[in-house]
Amino acid sequence: MSIFINKKTKLIVQGITGRDGSFHAEQMKKYGTDVVAGVTPGKGGTTVADIPVFNTMEEAMVEIKANTSVIYVPPAYAVDAIYEAVDAGIKTVVCITEGVPANDMMKVYAYVKEKGARLIGPNCPGLISPGESKVGIMPGTIVKKGNIGVVSRSGTLTYEAIWALTLADMGQSTCIGIGGDQVIGTNFIDCLDAFEKDRSTKAIVMIGEIGGSDEETAAKFIKKNVTKPVVAFIAGQTAPPGKRMGHAGAIISGGSGTAADKIAALNKVGIPVAGSPTEIPDILKDLMKKAKQKKASTKTKK
């Protein structure tokens, strides 16, 4: 089991014939994802890695009932691709593209929500449910199947954390990168909620960074709604105010969005924040042991 993607995921790759699209379509297929089709206007009828290519999402969905799509399309066309996917009936759209204008994203977000679909990203590495499916660019070689859910705003920092967990023999249920932009389709809360409801996830790792207040909102949500152990890591404690640190959404504005504020908010509700991504496994092991002991003692009390 997992969140948002699993063995039943049927994936269409939008922008499949481009450099990134073709490379990653093949990688995902090799990993075991059911990549059912690709879409690039003008390239219908061709194939990429034996995957049939269609001219439009509409054409593709007539032949093949996909439920998920992933977008490897330049910023100028990414938003259009999201609308096209949602309008064609795709339920989960993953947008890898970095550089999408934030104002476009406000409109897209409202639209996708209205349609009852899920958008993940943009500017994200996608997600991977080890042994089941991979949608995006996360390397399959660093993950291991297990029961830890990982949610992060980052790309390679996420890999660092996943690798630390894998080395500590703490496999993952689903690893999801929600993206580094200011306006994203799926936030921490959405993933935390899904992880809490996912039977195969026993504990959660949450990786945040400066900018916005998603981590603070997540802290409050965890206090009220999440019973599983959570360990966090927040990047950007040494980031100067007012500067965009790579990610469009990683900026301390008007004094708010600092790493210190986020760490304080998490600590306030009892969520430990690791000092380094390599320390996450030990902290998590400890939390999970304590949770197990608590459960055992309440059982004996009964």
Place this chain on the structure above:
Amino acid sequence: MKIHEYQAKEIFADAKIPVSSGEIATTPVEAYEVAKRFNQPVMVKAQVHVGGRGKAGGIKYAENAEAAKVLAQQILGMDLKGLTVKKVLITQAEDIISESYVGIILDRSTKKPVIMVSSAGGVDIEEVAAKTPEKIFKLYVDPIEGLKKYQARNLAYKLYRDIKQVRKAADIISKLYDVYWEVDASLVEINPLITNTAGEVIALDAKINIDDNGLYRQPVIATMRDLNEEDPYEEEAREGDLSFVKLDGSIGCIVNGAGLAMTTMDLVKRYGGEPANFLDIGGSSNPRKVVSAMKIILSEPKVRSILINIFGGITRCDDVANGIVAAFKELNPNVPVVVRLTGTNEKEAAKILKAVNLPTANTIDEVVKKAIELANLE
């Protein structure tokens, strides 16, 4: 991307928002000539990309052209919060009756643009938000539906009671909302929006921050970039498709991925060092990027060691290794460099690196600690 007051005012004027546009002067003589033409008291306003110019002495009232020349002399070349004033805007001084605030900003939590108005204008809005938040009225606008006329009117009624001024303000708010979308802004602000003795409603100041991601489709706005206001190395990095922010320390950092780069900086501090910079070489494995990155970092004399921290997923470690070898050949660094390459093709990378005989590390913590150790030996 930030733009100057005078540029924001040009954009507002094009949108038919009443502004006190004024004219630019780059020398005291020019300031004199502009003020002479206006033939009335003027404001001499430093054009730099910082807030609080008034408090810092960058905005002054000049009774006449001669005074304008003297003030321009003082303000041009002045250091305002780290930036040198190269231009001043000469505007006609107004007989101000009231000062208000109108701003529109992208609200991340609701994912909507929020319009804020306040009768506490002409002061730092963040201070108002902190001390007297009840003076700020907010409206979250449906990004698909847009701003309705009555909504703009409701906001205007928070600022004025006179129906003539209400209508003018409502019109300005609607036009400001349109500007926000048209120029791919992340923030548009009029502070203060004033009323004068003639009953006019005018934007005395203008601020627009542009979403960098929107620049590709804003060719005119893109030309408004002022390189004088930016760090030359940050500019060089941007052109080389690197993300770079200069800091003050001695440990240079080259990392792939923004989150990982921030974490690496944080760990430098944690283990007792000071990061010299933030640098993300991004996802592509292009060896030239490593050379560009190294060049920018080596240009800072404070740097006493450089760490290269790569977790290669899509990025191939052997490509980065080739970049490191090329960088050593071309740049011949005079400071120790320690490398950590984990992930795709790490074994091939290790072989390639033998050519430069560098200290290596296996983990993020190790590479940071080693870089600090080596810097201390310098």
